[in-house]
Amino acid sequence: MRDTVPANVDAVLFWQVHDASRAALQITDYRDAILRVAQTSLREMIGASLLSALLSDRKQADKSLTEEIGRKTADRGVAAISVEIRDVAIPVQLQDAMSRQAQAERETAARVILGSAELEVAQKFLDAANIYAKNPAALQLRAMNIIYETTKERGTTILIPTAMVDSMNVGGVPGINAAARSNAGGQPGAIH
Numbered sequence: 001m002r003d004t005v006p007a008n009v010d011a012v013l014f015w016q017v018h019d020a021s022r023a024a025l026q027i028t029d030y031r032d033a034i035l036r037v038a039q040t041s042l043r044e045m046i047g048a049s050l051l052s053a054l055l056s057d058r059k060q061a062d063k064s065l066t067e068e069i070g071r072k073t074a075d076r077g078v079a080a081i082s083v084e085i086r087d088v089a090i091p092v093q094l095q096d097a098m099s100r101q102a103q104a105e106r107e108t109a110a111r112v113i114l115g116s117a118e119l120e121v122a123q124k125f126l127d128a129a130n131i132y133a134k135n136p137a138a139l140q141l142r143a144m145n146i147i148y149e150t151t152k153e154r155g156t157t158i159l160i161p162t163a164m165v166d167s168m169n170v171g172g173v174p175g176i177n178a179a180a181r182s183n184a185g186g187q188p189g190a191i192h
Contacts, residue, residue, distance in 0.1 A: 006090065006094070007046065007051065007054075007088055007089065007090050008087075008088075009087070009088050010085070010087040010089075011038075011086060013034070013038045013083050014083075015078055015080050016081060017079075018079045019077030021077065022075070022076055023078055024077075026075075027076055030076060033073075034076075034080075037073055038069055038080075041069045045064065049061065051090070054085075055088060062083050062085055065085075
């Protein structure tokens with residue numbers, strides 16, 4: 001193989017004699033000849049192929065191998081009908097190494113995707129920060145929305161520093177407590 005991977009390839013050749021006189025008179029043993037042509041053609045094709053291409057597109061390999069054997073045997077009275085590559089076996093150690101390589105490639109791709117997503121998120125946060133810097137009321141509304149969302153769960157206890165409540169200018173702790181009670185179905189003590 002072009003990528004220097006040792007492999008055992010099992011293939012089946014279907015052929016027929018289309019000119020009996022040529023097959024009998026031009027060569028001493030046409031069966032042996034077709035076998036040798038098939039083996040050398042298979043070796044040539046494997047030597048020129050990458051393992052990944054051979055594994056992923058066997059039908060194309062079958063087709064090109066059938067054509068190659070057909071060209072080499074046509075003048076001898078034998079026609080190659082089809083070739084089927086049944087199995088491509090590689091050593092177990094190499095299978096493990098290839099599996100680890102594929103896993104590493106998938107992990108690399110996942111990290112690239114994650115990095116791109118983090119970059120997008122950071123850009124969105126930067127855009128939001130710029131909007132909030134230009135409009136403090138939007139920041140206060142966002143802060144109140146976060147508090148509202150966190151009080152939706154029953155039994156949630158939230159401790160909000162007084163300085164934060166004062167900076168939000170929402171009417172102090174009684175205003176937040178009233179908002180939380182209305183959110184919790186009027187039950188007092190939803191926020192402590």
